[in-house]
Amino acid sequence: MQDTPRIRIKRLPESDHDQPLLAYATPGAAGADLRANFPAASRDGVTLEPGQRALIPTGLVLEIPEGWEVQIRPRSGLALKHGIGLPNSPGTIDCDYRGPLGVILINLGQEPFLVTHGERIAQMVVARAPQAVFEEVTEVSETARGAGGFGSTGRG
């Protein structure tokens, strides 16, 4: 498994190739911003009414190295100011997926929200994702916690 994963990125032919490619905004940024990249016929954007969701294209196809995944996460500013979230957060991009990278946005706010062409709509985090070996057994090991969960250590 690579230490620093190299992700190959293809721009879809119908996408706007003038948009910046993926980059980290600061040296410590965990996520790289993803932009809405609509095909030429729909560059006016998409309006999400309250409660509505839509698949927003990024115009990108990723080639993620084996043993890694990409997680699509919301942007906190859009969430706080406009109630824009991702119903499947974090979205999972598998390393063997070669289709268009899409972002499912949902408007949890009370006002319509226009997703504009080029707008930064989400962020992607690259994470290790080893495949486990699954083994059926009749007993599992004992621990101090045991079956305690779902608030067993106190409220909240």
Ligand SMILES: O=c1ccn([C@H]2C[C@H](O)[C@@H](COP(=O)(O)OP(=O)(O)OP(=O)(O)O)O2)c(=O)[nH]1
């Ligand atoms: O926000 C997302 C989530 C997924 N995908 C793409 C990449 C991912 O590898 C593929 C499948 O996603 P997932 O496994 O979450 O979808 P599924 O509903 O389980 O469908 P499938 O049966 O195709 O796996 O769809 C996106 O482009 N954006």
